[in-house]
Amino acid sequence: MVKILDRFEFPEGFYYSADHLWAKKEDGTVRLGVTDMAQQSAGSILFVRIMPKGRQVESGKPLGTMETGKWVGPLKSPLSGTIVETNEALKTQPKLLNEDPYGKGWLIMLQPSKLDDELKNLMTDPAALEKFVQGELPRLFKK
Amino acid sequence: MWRWLDLGAIDAIDTQTIYDAVATARGRNLAGDTLIFCYPRSPLVSLGYHQQIEKELDVQFCRDNGIPFVRRILGGGAVYLDRGQLFYQLIIGAENPLLPKNVTEAFRLFLQAPVWAYESLGIDAQYRPVNDIQVHGKKISGNGAATTPEDVFVLTGNIILSFDYEKMVKVLKVPSEKFRDKAYKTLREYLSTASAELGREVTLDEAKKALKNGFERLLGEELRPGTLNREEQELMNELRVKYLSDEWLYLPELRHPDIAGRTLKIAEGVSVIENVHKAPGGLIRTTAKIQDERIADVLISGDFSLFPKEKIALIEQGLVGCPLIKEELLSKILSVYADHCLESPGIEPDDFASAILGPQTAPLQ
Numbered sequence: 001m002v003k004i005l006d007r008f009e010f011p012e013g014f015y016y017s018a019d020h021l022w023a024k025k026e027d028g029t030v031r032l033g034v035t036d037m038a039q040q041s042a043g044s045i046l047f048v049r050i051m052p053k054g055r056q057v058e059s060g061k062p063l064g065t066m067e068t069g070k071w072v073g074p075l076k077s078p079l080s081g082t083i084v085e086t087n088e089a090l091k092t093q094p095k096l097l098n099e100d101p102y103g104k105g106w107l108i109m110l111q112p113s114k115l116d117d118e119l120k121n122l123m124t125d126p127a128a129l130e131k132f133v134q135g136e137l138p139r140l141f142k143k
Numbered sequence: 144m145w146r147w148l149d150l151g152a153i154d155a156i157d158t159q160t161i162y163d164a165v166a167t168a169r170g171r172n173l174a175g176d177t178l179i180f181c182y183p184r185s186p187l188v189s190l191g192y193h194q195q196i197e198k199e200l201d202v203q204f205c206r207d208n209g210i211p212f213v214r215r216i217l218g219g220g221a222v223y224l225d226r227g228q229l230f231y232q233l234i235i236g237a238e239n240p241l242l243p244k245n246v247t248e249a250f251r252l253f254l255q256a257p258v259w260a261y262e263s264l265g266i267d268a269q270y271r272p273v274n275d276i277q278v279h280g281k282k283i284s285g286n287g288a289a290t291t292p293e294d295v296f297v298l299t300g301n302i303i304l305s306f307d308y309e310k311m312v313k314v315l316k317v318p319s320e321k322f323r324d325k326a327y328k329t330l331r332e333y334l335s336t337a338s339a340e341l342g343r344e345v346t347l348d349e350a351k352k353a354l355k356n357g358f359e360r361l362l363g364e365e366l367r368p369g370t371l372n373r374e375e376q377e378l379m380n381e382l383r384v385k386y387l388s389d390e391w392l393y394l395p396e397l398r399h400p401d402i403a404g405r406t407l408k409i410a411e412g413v414s415v416i417e418n419v420h421k422a423p424g425g426l427i428r429t430t431a432k433i434q435d436e437r438i439a440d441v442l443i444s445g446d447f448s449l450f451p452k453e454k455i456a457l458i459e460q461g462l463v464g465c466p467l468i469k470e471e472l473l474s475k476i477l478s479v480y481a482d483h484c485l486e487s488p489g490i491e492p493d494d495f496a497s498a499i500l501g502p503q504t505a506p507l508q
Contacts, residue, residue, distance in 0.1 A: 041245065046218075047193035062292045065192070067218040070274045071246040072192045072289040110382070139244035 002126050004133045008037040011102050015080035015122035016129060019060070021109075022102065025123060029084060030115070032063070032077065033106040034097055037133060041140040042068045046095045048090040050075075050107055055083050059118050064109060066097070075107065079118050085109035147366035148179040149351070152226065155187035157379060159215050160386055162232040162297055165371075166216075169234050170293025173374045176239055178231040178358055178366065180351060186225040186307075186312050188212040189442035192289070194221060196392055201316045210314060213386045214394070217287035217299060219274075220408055221464060223314050227305035227336070229350045231257065231358070237294035241362075248290060253298050256357035257284055258303060263353045275298075275411040281335040282301045282410035302350045303336045321430045321442055322417045325329045326407050329432050333410045334448045341416065404501045413439075420498035424448065424489020427498040438462050450486045458495060472496040 002010045010016060014020035015023040039045065047103045050064035057063045063076035063083065086108050089096060097105035110120070123129050153161070154320075158181055168174040188210055190196060190441040196214070205212050224230075233253055235242050243249045253271050261268035261276065261283065268284075271277045276284035286300035308330050317323045337345040359366055371502045373377075385391050404418040417430045425447030441459050449455055461479045465471055476492040479485065 043247075049193055067191075068246070069194045070217070070219040070287045072218040073218065073246075074290065074292045076292070141245060 002129065004126075004130055005137070008035070008040065008133060010035070010037075010126075010129050014102070015078065015119055015124055016118070016132075017076070017122050018051045018132065019076040019078065021076065021078045021107075023078050023119075025115075026109070028111075029108050030079060030081070030110045030112050032079070032108050032110055034066075034075065034101050036101050037136065039098050039105075042073075042098075043065070045094045046070060048075075048094045048097060050090065050105070052081055053083050057081065057083060057110070059114075059121070066094070076123055077110070077142045079110060079112050080114050081112040082111040083108050084111050088108055131137070144175065145364060145366065146177045146369035147272055147355075148177060148180040148181075148371065150179065150357075152184045153181050153187050155183040155211055155224075156213055156383060157181075158187070158224065158230060159189055159213050160379050160382040162234060163216050163382050164246060164375050165234045166291050166295045166297045167230075167293075167378050168372070168375045169236055169295045170291055171374075173337070174234075174372060176236060177234045179234075179367075180229065180354065180361040181232070182226050182229050182347065183224055186210050186223065186310070188221055188223055190214045190221045191219045192216055193218065196346060197316070199316055203407075205314055211387075212311075212314075212392075214392055216291075217289045217297065219285070219287040221315060221454055222285060223307060224301075225307060225310075226490075227307065227353065228301040228303050228345070229347055230299060230301050231354060232252070232299040233297070233381055235296050235298075235329070237296065242296055247273050247406035248298060249288065249298065250286065252309070253361070254284075256287060256361040257300060257302060257354060258304055259357035259360060260350070261337065264337055264345060264349065265355060266342065268335060271411045273411070277410065278335055278340055281333050281338070283337070285309045291338050302354055303334075304345050304350055305338050306334060306336050306348065308334070315407070317407075318407075318417050318419075319428070319430065320401050321428075321444070322405065322407075322415065325430050325432060325442070326409070326415045329409045329413065329415050333413045378429075399478070404452075414495060416501065418498050418501035419445075420494055420501075422447065422490050422494040424494075427490070429498045431499055433467065437464055437466050438499070443495065443498075447490045448488055449490070451483075454479075454483050454485055458485075462499070467500060469496050469500060470497060 020035045022033050035099045045068050047067040057077040059080045063077040087106050165177050197289045240245045258268050268276050268278045274286040275282050312323050312327045312468045412435045414433045420427045429443050429447040431441040458479050465475050473496045474497050
């Protein structure tokens with residue numbers, strides 16, 4: 001477990017995008033979700049909408065949306081591929097995304113189409129993450 | 144340099160497609176940062192992006208009364224909109240240094256303009272986080288926002304000149320007439336208008352002038368009227384078809400089994416909540432007005448038996464002011480039971496507390 005600034009968890013073995021989503025390889029597919037830093041910045045999440053199973057997504061394009069405090073924002077996929085499973089629990093318990101962003105708050109399982117190429121664009125190195133978090137901090141948590 | 148679209152009265156549905164069209168054009172670099180002022184020629188209902196239509200709206204009432212309804216791209220709840228409200232719609236690209244990335248900060252910054260507008264009309268309005276403007280504890284402006292996939296930030300809100308409270312609660316689907324009545328009274332109590340505050344009719348022209356001055360002060364430039372470009376007009380035509388389609392109105396991914404209970408947010412910190420709780424001795428229905436996490440008042444009904452039955456009012460009164468914490472609710476209810484020797488076969492004091500708190504307190508699976 002990597003903790004940055006004692007506040008934001010970035011577990012090891014996960015890949016992180018600049019759009020604040022994570023990816024984790026699991027038996028040929030990839031599980032995706034939202035980072036702890038993003039959920040802390042967003043605050044209480046009221047709704048999550050996810051594209052249905054079978055839908056193709058592209059990296060950097062939305063795989064769904066979330067709503068918090070009367071704001072709706074896109075959840076941008078860190079990887080391209082086909083959605084093979086969605087987290088149905090988020091429909092009735094969107095707060096799982098706040099309470100357990102790397103566990104029960106996962107978003108989708110993806111059958112990736114360009115995994116090796118696209119993983120290179122994601123962050124895993126603690127030093128790179130630290131730098132990224134420091135850059136995002138003033139924008140996400142202050143003016 | 145901002146473009147200002149001062150459109151006056153426009154078609155009801157266009158009031159919702161226009162900011163989507165401009166934001167899309169902005170994302171494709173076909174338009175610059177834009178501020179729109181407009182109001183609907185005739186009433187409409189605008190549903191929050193993530194809302195499930197048949198749970199929120201009395202669709203039949205809307206159809207019978209010729210009130211169109213659309214899903215907007217912004218968050219929040221269903222609202223009844225008419226020409227008693229002047230809308231401001233701000234569309235700003237992520238690269239504009241004025242835009243804070245934190246949503247609360249964005250609301251705080253941009254709602255300065257309508258706050259100044261109200262002040263110049265002589266109303267002591269204040270920003271109330273996250274997205275309300277209030278006057279003496281009453282909401283006087285509702286606001287919503289979204290970030291598009293192209294990172295364009297959209298914020299819309301209204302200067303409320305007058306408000307049709309009755310229509311607002313009639314277009315909503317409610318679990319009971321008690322709920323509707325409580326929603327109406329709570330709206331009356333917690334939602335104000337410029338005309339009500341000033342004790343005279345405030346005109347759209349006055350409001351527009353005040354709002355223009357407010358935004359000019361905020362943006363630091365004089366607003367000069369611009370026009371929609373051809374691409375934006377084409378996008379609006381496309382969006383109109385989309386907004387009226389069943390696929391958009393009844394988004395399939397949003398459908399899920401009913402969650403018991405109904406919550407209607409009236410203003411920041413004020414909600415009306417109805418819950419139903421099943422106990423061995425019968426159903427308990429509670430309709431409560433909640434203010435800042437405390438019970439402002441509550442009605443308890445159902446098919447259970449309480450002896451003496453008129454004492455239910457004492458339980459209701461005993462709960463006023465009580466925070467929404469199970470132990471505190473239970474302690475109040477228990478003391479009413481003890482003081483008045485109440486009996487309720489198959490219903491424990493705990494059941495009343497569970498009814499009020501509703502399913503949201505259930506532990507996560």
